Amino acid sequence: MxxxxxxxxxxxxxxxxxxxxxxxxxxxxxxxxxxxxxxxxxxxxxxxxxxxxxxxxxxxxxxxxxxxxxxxxxxxxxxxxxxxxxxxxxxxxxxxxxEQNMGVQQANPDLIDEGAALYRGGNLASGVPACAGCHNPQGKGNEPAGYPRLGGQNAEYVTKQLKAYRDGERNTGQNAAIMMDVAAKLTDSEIEAVANYISGLN
Structure with missing residues (x-):
């Protein structure tokens, strides 16, 4: 009982x-x-x-x-x-x-392969971890941990936020240190590619 x-x-x-x-x-x-x-x-x-x-x-x-x-x-x-x-x-x-549905956008096909590789596997050479490790392989996030859904998010917004983390402009919240460390290792072209991939991820 x-x-x-x-x-x-x-x-x-x-x-x-x-x-x-x-x-x-x-x-x-x-x-x-x-x-x-x-x-x-x-x-x-x-x-x-x-x-x-x-x-x-x-x-x-x-x-x-x-x-x-x-x-x-x-x-x-x-x-x-x-x-x-x-x-x-x-x-x-x-x-x-x-509770609202996140619509998925049409990603630029020219950047998908590079973006997918970064999202799924990171960049071993520069120490960038895979985004999928925290944000889910389908970009659905991790609610218990407070990691947001990424799949379908605007590429321009994702780019802006990754650069803000990299530049130390976005540095508040429980997970900011993690994102600042990740973004610090990303190049502009990598940010563009992974943001594009995320916009079409579902």
Whole structure:
């Protein structure tokens, strides 16, 4: 009986962890302000330099929203937008966007082979690890670890973020040190190739 109870408690706990703490329906009510830049459901940003928010992972999205609200991650376009939102509001927003579908784009075929090699196997010579190790071979991310989904993300946005990590401009959050170390070893051409591959990955 004790084993059964322990199993139920563990199962419920893991389910809660898997689904996160946010309320997607409540999040949808606050998501209208986001649509002007990120598109309906966060799936179609108006500019390639803006990220798709759809399906990124609730834990990752929540951490980024908190960092932006607290000023730890500076994004000029986001200034003041989250000021009146509570922690629950941010969790709900993260849950809402995580439930939306990430559309996949058409990658440049000329860069796919180089990008695929980097994403799947890294670069042994320069010490770049495979992106797939943390972000999943299909680019689906790792929700328990808070690693975001990458597959389908805008290539221009991925390029911008990898360069920001490399230049030390994006240095906040639990996993920033990992990404800064990886990006420091990437050349501009490698960043372009892997960002292109990611945009069409599913």
């Amino acid at each position: 004790k084993k059964l109870i322990a199993g139920v408690v563990l199962g419920v706990g893991l389910t809660a962890m898997a689904h996160g703490a946010g309320d997607p329906e409540a999040g949808e009510a606050n998501a209208a302000v986001c649509a002007s830049c990120h598109g309906e459901g966060g799936a179609k940003p108006i500019m390639g330099a803006y990220p798709k928010l759809s399906g990124l992972g609730e834990k990752y999205l929540y951490r980024q929203l908190v960092a932006i609200k607290e000023g730890d991650r500076q994004i000029a376009e986001m200034t003041g937008l989250l000021d009146n939102m509570s922690d629950d509001d941010l969790q709900d927003l993260a849950a809402y966007f995580d």
